Amino acid sequence: MTDVKQADPPAIEAQGLKVHFQTAAGLVRAVDGVDLTIPKGAFHGIVGESGCGKTTLARAIIGLQHATEGTVQINGRDRADWQKQDRKGFARAVQFIFQDPLGSMSRRQTVGQTLEEPLLIHSIGNASERKQRLAELLDLVALPATVLDRIPRSLSGGQRQRVSIARALALNPSLLICDEPLSALDVSVRAQIVNLFARLQAQLGLTIVIVAHDLAIVREVCSEVTVMYLGRVAEQGVTKPVFADPAHPYTQALLSAVPSPDPRIEAPRPRILLAGDPPSPRNPPPGCRFSTRCPVVEPQCRVTEPQLRPVAHSGQAACHLAAAESHAVI
């Protein structure tokens, strides 16, 4: 992999990424061969159901999870090498936001100490400069200065997530990876945080990767989307076209499962109901992983595993029945 990089390499380029772990019950293939390219400046959503490997993928990208196979390049540099040679430099370029904001903060620290920690680790500024930076950060995430002396536990869910976002931004990263940052929040607060992400992305020119299960929100804010099923990418592309004309039967079912909040739309709408639960990532079925639940399954699907191929919405889908001109509709 020593070919000359183009002028502006993508923010993330994962190739053949596999994350397997050994458990008492057997080998779990959480991520099982994922190729993913995310250009700079994108707002990328990774969606799928629990057990599809989306969180593991996000963690493997930033090195929190050891990749069994495959490589990840970030801004054109090999992630593993970069972290080994320049841990702090990597941290300044890439930051991660955890699903549980409270758990990701020390319970012995105030909000102020939590936000200051990255600056201290990187020896940035003197006391007054750091204080200044904290004020800027709070401003960025729309929190009042009064939260600095409070402990994270005493904040509301939305405020906690704002603090964790502010901390991630403290080092001015260019890439932000977020693991289900909305799932711990109340509905009316979710919108606040989503809008915050959208604003920050525009304001700071960030590349954001967000792992989510709320498809409606992904469609609202993400410029591009990756749909995962059982450790593999089922479909990817630009969000709006993918949602308008999904090529993979799983994407179609997943989108169909999201109810409309408007009963006038919801009542007459034909719904796709899949049979059963997703299979266990411990023993994925042979051939296409979706073949056990797919309503339009064909004999070849149970034998050969489909690769990602270009489809009508100009993204890609891993389905034998999908092609550039047409795809199965269920």
Added chain:
Amino acid sequence: MKNWPWLILTPAIIFVLIGLFAPFLMTHDPTVQDYKAILSPASWSHWLGTDYLGRDMYSRIIGGARTSLVAMVFVLLAALVIGVVIGSFAGYVGGRTELVLISIIDIALALPSLIIALALIGVFSGASWSWMSDYWKMIIALTLAWWANYARMSRAVVVAELQQPYIEAARVMGASHMWIFTKHILPHVLGLVVVYASADAGALVLAIATLSFLGLGVAPPTPEWGQMLVDGMSYIEEFPSLVIIPGLALTAVVVSFNLLGEAFALQKVPKAVRGGLLRRKKATRAAEETARAATEAKV
């Protein structure tokens, strides 16, 4: 622990204060023998009387407190440092190193600490160790008998804390192992271990007295409660106060420190375990959330 009896701590506090200010509190030199006043009863010149060598009992009790306190502090500090270092190291590095260290800790824990101390003093009694005073032999022996507790505890805290997501968060921020250990893990370890050490203080005072009682610890004429008990034993029928006074002092300190430790330990137990053990039903959870949100907002 709303109404827990602070009074019960008085002996422990008095013990520490007396130990600290012993030189100012003693009315006599506790080692000076006054043959004209052997076994005299309490009087204005000898507040608690004198012992069989005419030494002032009051001053010896005070001096004994200092001896015990100093020995106790030495042993606790040394045991804490060794225990925390070995335990934390085992927990942090994991793998084979951890297994080896755990085995050592387990062996040390399996034997009663007093037995280890006795065995070690036996080893130290050899000629090649004669340059060291009995006092220091005792302190080293007790330290080696005591560290394993703290090592085990430290390792447990480190392992538990390492699994917390905020450690991962620190790693994501680019923190070094040293940073994570000193800023995040060590405070947790010390927070717990120091509390347990305070509970051990009483047992340690007792162990020091026991060793001295057996003639293996503090040597005469240094005032020491265990030593005083031995000295008093011969006169227990005629002058029971010679045994009762150091005995009471020892009992008060041991009980007091034990209660202190117990109180700390109770406060360390998570509220969930102390209070409502059962919060299973979702129905209960929602209302709790309401109440909690209210409490939190109030904070």
Added chain:
Amino acid sequence: MNAPVYAVENLVIDLYTPSVSVRAVDGASFHVSPGETLAIVGESGSGKTVMTLGPLGLMPEGVAVDLRGTARADGRDILTLSPSELSALRGGFFGVIFQDPMSALNPMLKIGPQLASQAQKYAGLSAEAARKEAVSLLARSGIPDPEDRYDRYPHELSGGMLQRAMIALALAARPRVLIADEPTTALDATVQAQILALIRTIQKEDGIAVVLITHDIGAVSVLADRVIVLYAGQIAEEGTAIQVLTAPVHPYTRGLLASVPDFRSESATGTKEIPGIPPNQAQLMPGCRFADRCDMVQATCHSHRPRLQTVGLGDVPHRVACPVVIAAEGIVTHD
């Protein structure tokens, strides 16, 4: 319209912990009739669960509860019942499904026998008939190979299957009212859709009354005939699902709906936000509880508690507790 099978009026629930007292429900009334689904919508802490399950004696543990008002099941006052009578009522008349299936299923017992004993106890079936009933309940709940699952322990089933087993358990006693407390929150999208469809099928087939407690507007839209929107223990708005979800009047309902994006509707704006956080119920102010977060707030909102006013007539009146919007938009009231 059918006579209600479960009706609660002027319910006030105070919860006391050693340090705070909270008015969790403040003067709420609701009823549900056979064959109808009532959705009670609110965010966490809004009191939606206590309001529905409190009168049945399912109360938070570790807090003292003071409950006033009336609650009738099939015309019978249930607030005067003894704990054992209430327990019998919960098992038979009411079926409850929770977010976490393990709170209803005994992990030490096989699934089938749990269902059968429920059917034996409340539906008065013989042991033999109860077993058959249990298998058919599992099948009805969409569990493949029910004969095999009958002898499984709860931990051997996947999340979606457990949810189905719990629904089967709730149905085993042939309840008249099914109360579903966040039944799909913990589930994945495709499984969520299955469970919602299952609840709807059961309701249509058995004609039972369903109370759906949720914060998920999507689930409401799928299932509900009528909707009650609860904010900080008070009813903000109620009416048919169509009225409340498509023509909301109360600023909270409007805000809540605007914050939920809908990718099927071109007109929905999506992810508009309601500023602030729900109020502290231990220190409630007089007046409207939404006043602090409301963009239409006026001086009187802070001092006068708004009462529910009827803004739409029909079988199900559409009622809203916001005089400000009603006045500002010239909405005709019918009180």
